[in-house]
Every structure is written in structure tokens, then in C-alpha cells.
Amino acid sequence: MDKIYIKGLEVFANHGVFKEEKNLGQKFVIDVELELDLSDAGRYDELKKTIHYGLLSEAIIEEFTKQSYDLLEKATYELCKFVLINYDVVSVKITVRKPWAPIKRNFDYVAVEMEKRWHKVFLAVGSNVGDKEKNIRNAIEILDKNEEVKIKKVSTLIETDPVGYLDQDKFLNGAIEIETIFSPKELMSELLRIEKELKRKRIIKDGPRTIDLDILLYDNLINDDEFVTLPHPRMEERTFVMEPLNEIAPNAIHPILNKRISMIYKEL
Known part of the structure; x- marks a missing residue:
């Protein structure tokens, strides 16, 4: 460069x-x-x-x-x-x-x-409480107002069944591509702040939530930090993550599996 x-x-x-x-x-x-x-x-x-x-x-x-x-x-x-x-x-x-x-x-x-x-980052977003689509749009709008974040792409939202704790409503899930100045820890802190602002309550593991924001990929970074593990663990096993991610980033590469998202999604 x-x-x-x-x-x-x-x-x-x-x-x-x-x-x-x-x-x-x-x-x-x-x-x-x-x-x-x-x-x-x-x-x-x-x-x-x-x-x-x-x-x-x-x-x-x-x-x-x-x-x-x-x-x-x-x-x-x-x-x-x-x-x-x-x-x-x-x-x-x-x-x-x-x-x-x-x-x-x-x-x-x-x-x-x-x-x-500027770092290229892919996020997963989901909601299954209240007006799900509005919750997701609100989260994207809050992110977009932050001058240290640029929203680049937003996937179609898909309806999916819950995983883990099954006694809850279906989810709307999507994926977002952003560019950000934040480090992984700074970005995760900002995502947790947005979840709190949108009234997410952590009562039951994998339970109902107004909004769920996760970092899937951050550049090609691999780390095992407990606060933010990259790439997101088990993302390649979850259709509700891979389908919207494949829509906006089929050519992105999982840095551990060394496979394109399109290939992982096809295999899944």
C-alpha cells in the first residue's frame, strides 16, 4: 500500500x-x-x-x-x-x-x-422479543450513528427456530458488514452497551432477547480472549448465522477453517 x-x-x-x-x-x-x-x-x-x-x-x-x-x-x-x-x-x-x-x-x-x-468486521444480529424487526433496525441505527463505525452491508432477515432453550418464540436473524476503528474489545463493549440500551435481559442461557449482537469475523484475526473469541465459536455449525452471512459475504474466508463462507454454507 x-x-x-x-x-x-x-x-x-x-x-x-x-x-x-x-x-x-x-x-x-x-x-x-x-x-x-x-x-x-x-x-x-x-x-x-x-x-x-x-x-x-x-x-x-x-x-x-x-x-x-x-x-x-x-x-x-x-x-x-x-x-x-x-x-x-x-x-x-x-x-x-x-x-x-x-x-x-x-x-x-x-x-x-x-x-x-479501518477494520472489516461481520456481525450477527437477532431478536425474538416484541417487534423483532424494529429491534434489529434500532440496533443498526444506533451503530450507524457512531462515527467510529461504517455500515457497509445488511443482509435479509430470516426467521429461524430457537437453539438450545426451545421454549421461546422464533427468531429473526441477520448479518451486518461494518468497518470500524474499534478494537475487538472496544467493539464488543459497544455492542453490549447497545444491547443494554435496547433492554436485553440475560436471565436464561440462550433464552429470549430483544436483541443479540455478536462479532463473527474481525479482519482475519484469531484469538481466544474470553471476552471476545474470534472467529465466533461454532458459527460454522449454525444455519441461522451462515445463511445471512453467505448472502453478504460469500467470498469472506474463515481464518481457522481456511474456507470461504459460501463453501461452509454449502457444506452445512
């Missing part, structure tokens, strides 16, 4: 824990590394095919100085998020140096470096 660099951009801002830092301000030095496709810019020599780094520099300065933060980490994170949301880039790496940090020793600078990117 191609890259654009901005190195040593000097900015005067008021970030810092101490009162003097907020009141007096100080110099910060910012390095920016953008990952994006520059093929068309190189081929056609047109400015509109790339990012105008002069305008980007001014936008970064405006964003960095519009609010005061205690931590350099927070200021750097917000800057990464700003670039990802407002510019057509795959990833951004930003280093913010603080050469006048309040340290009573000789040093060159203190710095924080963060790299953030």
Missing part, C-alpha cells in the same frame, strides 16, 4: 496535566503517516486523486488546537480518529512529540505514537 508522510509539523497547543501547561501552552511536533491507494494519482497526475497535504496539515493543526486534553495519549487518539473519519485512508500513524515536557532532567522529547485503521 502507498503512503504519504508529513514530518515535523510544529503546533502550539495547550495540552497537559498541569495548570501552567493549559494556561501558557507549549510546542508540539507532529508526524503523520497515511496508508492509502495512490495508483490513480500516480497514473493521471490529478490532485483530486490524492490528499492535499497542505490542506491536511492545516486541518490537523485546527483539530489539535481546538480542545485541551490532559494526556498526550488522548490528543493523539483524537487526531487519529479525525484523520480516519474525514479522509479516504486505510490507516494512519501519528506521533506527537512534546519537547518541552515538564521533566527535571535533560531529554530530547517525550512522544506518543498511535496507529489506527
Whole structure:
């Protein structure tokens, strides 16, 4: 992937824990590394095919100085998020140096470096309490309002029988493709927050619920974290998961089985 660099951009801002830092301000030095496709810019020599780094520099300065933060980490994170949301880039790496940090020793600078990117994620969504379709649409609408999430595709909703606990109404199930800046843990926390907002109650295991949101695939990531296991365990065994997922992502690959979703669904 191609890259654009901005190195040593000097900015005067008021970030810092101490009162003097907020009141007096100080110099910060910012390095920016953008990952994006520059093929068309190189081929056609047109400015509109790339990012105008002069305008980007001014936008970064405006964003960095519009609010005061205690931590350099927070200021750097917000800057990464700003670039990802407002510019057509795959990833951004930003280093913010603080050469006048309040340290009573000789040093060159203190710095924080963060790299953030858009991740492709597939979610499962289901409901079997109340107005099921409305519950699912509400969950998608809440997700879509989050600037750190982009809704890319939504499958048809299908009616399915319950699994596990059988004494309950049928489900509506679907799949969603999103792009997100969130890490897996951050995304799972956001999904749990949405479930709580939509009044999900966890009383019976596999029991009735107004809304159920699960992460199926997150890029090609494999992990065994108890909070969010990836890919979702046993997804390949569940028709109510694989049918809507196959509709929107037949060519996606299960990173453990090393098979396309279309093949898994056909075998299922």
C-alpha cells in the first residue's frame, strides 16, 4: 500500500496535566503517516486523486488546537480518529512529540505514537422479543450513528427456530458488514452497551432477547480472549448465522477453517 508522510509539523497547543501547561501552552511536533491507494494519482497526475497535504496539515493543526486534553495519549487518539473519519485512508500513524515536557532532567522529547485503521468486521444480529424487526433496525441505527463505525452491508432477515432453550418464540436473524476503528474489545463493549440500551435481559442461557449482537469475523484475526473469541465459536455449525452471512459475504474466508463462507454454507 502507498503512503504519504508529513514530518515535523510544529503546533502550539495547550495540552497537559498541569495548570501552567493549559494556561501558557507549549510546542508540539507532529508526524503523520497515511496508508492509502495512490495508483490513480500516480497514473493521471490529478490532485483530486490524492490528499492535499497542505490542506491536511492545516486541518490537523485546527483539530489539535481546538480542545485541551490532559494526556498526550488522548490528543493523539483524537487526531487519529479525525484523520480516519474525514479522509479516504486505510490507516494512519501519528506521533506527537512534546519537547518541552515538564521533566527535571535533560531529554530530547517525550512522544506518543498511535496507529489506527479501518477494520472489516461481520456481525450477527437477532431478536425474538416484541417487534423483532424494529429491534434489529434500532440496533443498526444506533451503530450507524457512531462515527467510529461504517455500515457497509445488511443482509435479509430470516426467521429461524430457537437453539438450545426451545421454549421461546422464533427468531429473526441477520448479518451486518461494518468497518470500524474499534478494537475487538472496544467493539464488543459497544455492542453490549447497545444491547443494554435496547433492554436485553440475560436471565436464561440462550433464552429470549430483544436483541443479540455478536462479532463473527474481525479482519482475519484469531484469538481466544474470553471476552471476545474470534472467529465466533461454532458459527460454522449454525444455519441461522451462515445463511445471512453467505448472502453478504460469500467470498469472506474463515481464518481457522481456511474456507470461504459460501463453501461452509454449502457444506452445512
